[in-house]
Amino acid sequence: MHIRYTDALIIGGGLAGLRSAIATSERGLDTIVLSLVPVKRSHSSAAQGGMQASLGNSIMGEGDNEDIHFSDTVKGSDWGCDQEVARMFVQTAPKAIRELAAWGVPWNRVVKGERAVVINAKHTTITEKEEAHGLINARDFGGTKKWRTCYTADATGHTMLYAVTNEAMKRGVVIEDKKEAISLIMKDGQCFGAIVRDLKKGGLSAYVAKGTMIATGGYGRIYKQSTNATICKGTGHAIALEAGAYLGNMEAIQFHPTPMVPSGILLTEGCRGDGGVLRDKDGYRFMPDYEPEKKDLASRDVVSRRMLEHIKKGKGVKSSYGDHLWLDISILGREHIEKNLRDVQDISMTFNGIDPADKDENGWMPVLPMQHYSMGGIRTTPKGQSVNIKGLFSCGEAACWDMHGFNRLGGNSVSETVVAGMIVGNYFADFCEETGIAIDTKMVQDELGKQDEYILGILACDGNEKIFDIKDKMRNIMQDKVGIFRNGKDLEEAVEELKILLQKTKNITVANKCRLLNPELEEAYKVPMMLKVALCVAKGARDRTESRGAHFREDYLKRDDENWLNRTISYWKNKDDLEPALKYEELDIMKMEIPPAFRGYGRKGFILENPLSQKRQEEVDKIIENHKSDRGSLQEKLMPYELQAEYKIKNQRLGDEDE
């Protein structure tokens, strides 16, 4: 039996996991990062358009600050987020980006003087200030009041991931790739590490740790069409679920407006941020008709629905893969595209033979909304610890921390990964410093033995079901019945069909009986995990009888702040259950800094208001009116939040006195 001991075990080697590993290793804690793939291939690398941080260097970001970023994030979330967490986030994001700059991320920089840009489909000129020259630049993104998304062309996640991995290596963090955690080691409701399968050799070992963090990203691959990498299967969520952890808002799934048809490969929001537009079969730019204010740059949930609404009116472009719409960036000009959107150009030329810099319709790229991001995840406290399992932490897309609520803004996800890696990583380090390993070897061996038997059991199973068929069916059900437009009947069917599929996974046959390097065996233990995650999504969606953010019910069109201003908690009661149990965590309007209101985009008049919203707004207005001293003490009156002192400290901006 192979047992390893460490202080901090981090499952997942994307940006969130690696930045957390830096936090623990800085404290001298023995840290191990486990990753399914070499860490520089993690899905963080696929983030294209950029990272939000309110630096306000560019003239189009002038006047930006934490308050505006906070307000954009809360509205984007459709008031589903934890506002204290959103505050922690916006306060730390400028520090995160400056740290990354020092670590070598070659952020695009402001060039002083005149610059040609495209705004609202019109060529125009802006003038960057002399004193901003050489500072970090930003582009426009959806759902934001200012140009706030900092970038390195359309390979932002790539440069961030390389910088953070390099720094982790520099600090001697132990990174083990091709390792998969298949269960958590538990004792009396506390987590002490994980049972891990070696994907190069196939054997199992136990990694025993004072603290365990899950930073395994999203679960998009439960859908047939997703922009997510092949590794985003939600197995990190599944092992947490199986250990008894609460998952939050699993039904909150983001559909990105512009993945390419048919491959599902993402074309960044930066395309529209830089001035690109959506067009229909007649070449008509339709978004301003639906969203006069934000047009093509409303939040993702809104733009995705408007696109499908437009297709339903018969305005889609017919193709052998069904109807789609066009994304037009040709208006930006070849020079801009080949510098700032070069990966988009490469993807479009490689996979569809279209050069988006070609004039007019020759350059239009076929797009259709598809699954993109998981707002839901392991429900944590603002410090990043599971709300019900001690010693288990989570951050990044894997977590429901919860700064995104029911819709995440573009540019806020890579930003969350590094910010949470800093904040939660530090709280995680505190925990690991204060905790001892209180589990005896016998218990670890028992868990290892149990997982060993489970794998042998799968190989011994002699049934007539096929695991690949079950997976296909699951992904189709999620696609067809738990998609952008949802209704009670479809969702009910989805839950029942998924339960049947989960039952069927107990009746399969794996042809190859080899324990090592057996891709079929991997499917056989992963698909039941994916099904459990899918059931949390489908059941959460079925029972949430309102429309909020990305969760849209055709049979309950209104956002219902009276009854549904809460967070769905799903958990697995008994090992052999076929569906999760659900309960709800209320959000307290009277503690909110910004009480629920209209978002400023999306359909008007579709809110069932809670009378407390107005009451709280009046209270907030009064506090602001009567406040005489500095911004920091006002925050204490409006909504105090905890954050490490080094992150809470004021962010300097261009023109600040102490510059």
Place this chain on the structure above:
Amino acid sequence: MSREITITALKYNPSDCNSKPTFVDYKLQEEPGMTLYIALTKIKATVDHDLSSDFVCRAGICGACGMIINGKPKLACKTLTSDFKDGKIELLPLPTFPLIKDLSVDTGSWMKNMSIRVNSWIVTNEKTDISKLEKRIEPEVADEVFELDRCIECGLCVAGCSTAIMRKDFVGAVGLNRVARFSIDPHDERTDEDFYELIGDDEGIFGCMSLLACEDYCPKNLPLQSKIAYMRRKMIKV
């Protein structure tokens, strides 16, 4: 009517003493826009559940899926089946990297060793106060660094490199490009002398025989030829 294509893949499991390297033919109907990712995923789901490969992003971004495709190192996810006129495609795992199984190789350990060997990170004594305004960088300089930072460590330059096959510890174009990248980064305080300590030998800059398959096969079109020449000129002067 779509045509039938034949994909021939090397199958071998080095950890199984009964396994012998064999070529296996898979016949399938081509679909419009079919990539090798789509084709191999289909084969794996239908006719051979046991076929191992390394796809992650399937968009040419992560660099996981390098293979030898009809004799040339390429990213499988970016390769369209329609590019092969006779409909015959032969797949081998990338050489120079340890074989895990079939088309799956261990590029991770190789790249980790290379990164540690060339100290692939910013070296500086400067302490950054992250609450203060960031250091100003000339925009063109940031662009130049970004240009070289686009490497995705796919290993195609290594798989196509004669030196890498002869010298096990050669850092490859990927390693030399990495050094060139840090040498122009204003955040990095290392001097040419410091870089010479890292790559001033036959496992480094002087091992390159200038055959330059690296530049031919780089899927990101990095200027490897000129950057290797640039580093060599600098290192000769040290």
